[in-house]
Amino acid sequence: MKAIIFDFDGTVANTLPVNYHSFQTVFKKYDDKDFTDEEIKEMFGPVEPVIIQQQLEHSDKESAIEAFYQTYEDKHSDLVNANSEMDDLLRSLKDKGLKLGIMTGKSRRSLDISLEKLGMRELFDVIMTGDDVSEPKPHPEGVLKAIDQLGVSMGDVIFLGDSDSDIEAGQRAGIRTVGVHWLPEVQTKEFSHQPDQTFENISDFVDFLEGAKTRLR
Known part of the structure; x- marks a missing residue:
């Protein structure tokens, strides 16, 4: 990966x-x-x-x-409270040499506000917002554009999201999807589009990454 x-x-x-x-x-x-x-x-x-x-x-x-x-x-x-566990995860992934991207339906203006407030601006290599696509999720346009800008193959990337539209977009793009319900407020409590994996907390996702590096390639 x-x-x-x-x-x-x-x-x-x-x-x-x-x-x-x-x-x-x-x-x-x-x-x-x-x-x-x-x-x-x-x-x-x-x-x-x-x-x-x-x-x-x-x-x-x-x-x-x-x-x-x-x-x-x-x-x-x-x-919006800062989340040190998420911050640690992102910085750890960067330190390990992984490329990180965002694919959000938010406008770039609101995302920029959030990234600035949370001190996350420098953590992401590619940012794809709702302003950058003609079709919002669950259309795969934004995911595919993010993959292209990241410069990786389909088999070397996964997409994490909390909503059905996230999972469907990833599936339609042809990549591995991970459903997450690790924050207090999520958009979908039960996924109708089944992701490849689901996680209720960040620490389990970290353990999964550590134990599945070969399997995810």
């Missing part, structure tokens, strides 16, 4: 709470509507500005989009 591609929200960082809060703030402010976390989750797929353009009834959509990003940045430190 030469590379690992990660989903971001719910996989690398517990950023779903700040996502929910930022959308809820915008819909309350502009449309006076209250949405639950689950209702917000159902909107996921496109990047955040497109979600607002599609779902918001208020005419001033550009202002609402700016309000989303401002809330996301302002509340990030309050709602």
